[in-house]
Amino acid sequence: MAGSPFLHRAAHQLMDRFDPIIGHVLDPFENFSLRDKECAPSRQYVKDANAAANTQVDWLETTEAHIFKADLPGLMREDVRVKIEDGQTLEISGERKKEEVxxxxxxxxxxxxxGTFLRRFRLPENIDTENVKAQVENGVLTITLPKILAPKTQVRTIEVQ
Incomplete structure (x- = not known):
């Protein structure tokens, strides 16, 4: 149960409640400038690392295609990369950059x-890698990988002479 996302989220929520109350008392970097604070270890670093590692992706298979959807709020299409390696692995990566101050x-x-994120998925063999489409709309990345449809088997009866 220690690895449960619910417990992890609950711990962060509890810490968030106490931050405004006692954060300034426990912050040893409080008297430093913002530039110094950016170099200081913080709970934000852990949150950033978790977000990069836990980019949530849905994978739906229909009769015509495999469809991947990832929530990427605040990212533009220029911030996201989609690759297919050796026709077998789908790679989704990107970066949310730090704002200039x-x-x-x-x-x-x-x-x-x-921070950055990277997810890889092993693809089935029936993917038409030449016709893959990817788009970002309203913070959701949708990747559609059409299937190679097997030709219908035709049976023809041959007259025996």
Missing amino acids: QKTDTWHRVERTR
């Missing part, structure tokens, strides 16, 4: 995750 700006809270 002016020296006069101050972050009060950083909760949105950033």
Whole structure:
């Protein structure tokens, strides 16, 4: 049960509740500038690493295709890469970049995750890799991999003479 996503999420929610109350007391980097804080270890680093490792992907098989969907909120199509390696492996990767901060700006809270992600899926042999389509719309990446349809078997009776 230690690896349960529910328990992991519950622990982070509990920590989030205490951050505003005691975060400044326990933050040894509080008196440093933002530039120094960016180099300091933080719970945000763990959140970013978890987000990169846990990009959720749905895989649906229909009679015509295999369809993959991944929620990628805030990413543009330029931030996402889709590859098929050796006709056998689908690779989805991307990066949510850190926002630039002016020296006069101050972050009060950083909760949105950033960083890179990479997911790989072993594909079945009946994929038409020449006609794969991928699009990002409203933060959802949809990849459609059409199946190679097996030719219908035709039976013809031969007259025996």
